[in-house]
Amino acid sequence: MENNRKHRSFFQSLLLGLMMSMLVVSISGCDEDDGPDVVNAPSATDKTPKYIFFFIGDGMASPQVNLTEAALADPNFRLVNGAITLGALNLQHFPIAGMATTHAEDRYITGSAAAATALATGHKTSIGTISKNAAHTLDLKTMAEMAKEKGMKVGIVSSVSIDHATPACFYAHENTRKNYYEIASQMDDSGFDYFGGGYAKGNLSNGVPAYDIETQMANAGYAIVNTLAQLKGVQPGDKCWAYTDYDGSAALYYEIDRMGTDHVSLAQFTQEGIRLLDNPDGFFMMVEGGKVDWACHANDAVSATHDMVAFDDAIGIALDFYNQHPDETLIVVTGDHECGGLSLGYAFTGYGSAFSLLKHQEISYQEYSEIVDGWKGGGKTFEEALDDVKDRFGLGDTTKDPAFALTANDSTRLETAFNDSMNGGFDRNDEEVFLKYGPYYDPFTVTVTHILNEKAGISWTSYYHTGVPVPVYAIGAGANSFSGSYDNTDVAKKIIAAGELN
Template sequence: MKRRMMVPALLGALLTLFVAGNLFAGGAKEPAKPASITAPEKKAVKYVFFFMGDGLAMPQISATEAFANAISSKDVNVKKLGFSQFPVTGLCTTYDAGSLITDSASAGTAFASGHKTLNGVINMDVSKTKTYKTIAEYAKEAGKKVGVVSSVSIDHATPASMYAKVPSRGNYYDIAVQLTESGFDYFGGGGFVQPTGKNKDKPSVFDLAKAKGYVIANTVDGIKNLKPGVGKVIAINPNLQDSSAMKYDIDREAGELALADFVSKGIELLQDGPEGFFLFVEGGKIDWACHANDAASAIKDTLAFDRAVAEAVAFAEKHPDETLILVSGDHETGGMAIGFAGTQYETFFDKITPQKMSYVAFNEKVLQPYKAATPKDTAKLEDLAPAIRDAFGIELTSLNQIQKEQVERAFKRSMGNEVERSIKEEEYLLYGGYEPLTVKLTQIMNQMAGIGWTSYSHTGVPVPVFAKGVQQELFASYYDNTDIFKKLAMAMGVTERVQ
């Protein structure tokens, strides 16, 4: 049996040799070896958008998507944000050199320079002696125009991570001076916390900026009328709120500029450079709202952040082969959760829709004027009932007994009456250092909606990364926040150099 099988094979081999011999005898050349196949070198990204939602992780995204669905449908579903539908999703860790829970300074250092450092430190090592170059600075060296936008003050930790190097994020004046010396082309959004220094005895940052060739625009018309070719620009929203930050979007009035407006203006001013641009954008007040456990304000600012990203998406549609859009968060804030013990397996996101103003606006417009005009021994919670109903949609008379007692105690504490034991730790656990009445009202609203909180600070959970455009595949998988710098450098074709 085996012999029969070998005969055809032997005949086939002899036939092959015969044909090959005749071909070479006739002068035919030996077939050329196939050329080696190499992957084409990837083109460096010309236009880079890097969006950072401060305090933004999956709880904030999921809550916003649940809210967006709840206000338009009674079906149990979510209405996805634009950036959460990007084709590539990754996940990154957030711990820093000294803690599993990072702050914005050390997180900013990680994604801006690719190095771990300590909480409070911006683009310096743990010894606070060595400085790091940022991805924005590399972009500038590569010939790109560079812009930095934030809804909080432009000298705050996250935007500062793109251009500053300081041992303490609290050195606001030093940070602002470094901004003027950065040579970056566009700054937009919030203002400066200490424009003349902590003691108001330093040269004005605005004068320093003008001396470095910056145009300062701080009116709506002035910002809208900026045109390409104007030179370097600092555009400050004329309607600022707390700590030189833009208003919470829930408080923004018609005609006032939004985060998306500063992104679109940045695109307009930066896109005429031959090497493209790098535009960093922070939605900073998502974090601030979550610190205060104000879900409605956090959700509205997340929606505003998504609209800002949409400006980049519209630009990318015109430049699909040259643009990368990256969206992430630096850490989670508040320990936000979809779920509360009192609502068990139910959520009622529509219950936060009546909230018309942030905790900051309620304090400024309602509580502080009342406290200033009313002695604490004559103050009554009922006096504020109409304002509470208007601001939060809460009827005090409809609260259960436990909620009524909690609100009454918080009101007395806001008015200065010592109803809690004078222990700082207990005060912090109850109110987080915020106005007791206001934070208790937002907590009750959140609980009725089925939203829980574990902290007034940051937490250590990983954050998502969404990517769309050229070299988007670099940002898939699970990696460290320092790898964002490395992946951006790879996408832009820049090489890190040791300083």
């Protein structure tokens, strides 16, 4: 009897909840002049979230998510550099999922600036524009600016430079993403409380003195820190710009190269951000996993996968916080666009997959390109180069896996690419050459990752973004409104509505 009553009351409340949410949908539909508004239908029982996390995987669509899960299915995948194995992705456990289109105002296949403008403001714009309209006559207010005006604290975290397109679209307004210095100069104007991750690329270019943005930030009262110990020493409530060791592009190192070092991780930047931002008026934090995109541009599936794990680790930190404040926290995860035309399947392997091969790659394409560059002038013969590839990628080493055996076609491709890397003289404008090496990648390195990926049953159709939709994952207060199919501008509208930011 007791059990029956419990069941009955459960179904009664389910029915009541369903009726109430239908009522909300129909009321909000009546309010609109331009047709029913299916964008914002928060569940009647949802509180307004006091803590909002917005995670953006740059270059992340379903193939990147599922490839990472497939790679992690091999328990040795993350043991390459001595790191622990993590298992399935946190984001796949979110109860609500949706699908979003990504096109820009002036191009079907979007770029990170137009996509991030859509995700930050709810408005389409033109390629390259940072949170302004396509005509560049209007600044578009961002959800981070709205949150700040509402009295919440605001944090912006990215694994690429803090003035790169995605983070920039939350605090800056510029006609072009290439104005790195002008973008970075707007960090202090925003009054945001925490910037974490990569350095400012604007301080590395334009002939501007290298201390300029830092002076500007210090003068505006930001603590500037570079190590995890220093970051942990910053007091909650103090404004902070935290950046760590960075690569030539002012970004964090690829996760595959960072693992096992003491460079601050994306998860640590997120964790410390929560500590600094947590306050009675709540906070908004955007966290970007930026180098999934860069690795996919380069057609390096393993580096992309490790950066996906680093991104998902940061999501795990937010989930820990959610578990402490489940009624008051909203976490939304999406990608800005797919990159590389990544496909889980390859013509020559047919229906076969061999994801377990991926664990043998120990280094990013970027670091390997630098090594290969060092061989120019006779540093290595082709045979020695193949031995090096066996060590660092497994490719060609049948003792590691019989599937690593090189076919005659593989060997020809590798030898041609090796000679092109050593001697130059090839023409990237030639169609066949371009399809092999892309717009600027090292011929030998990109051929190694292509062949390794193909043997695993993975292929690429592009060195650029593609137009496939991106998944949206949500959990917490207001999460229900994120189910369904919609546009990337709607992701912003839903967050703004759920958080009552406007």
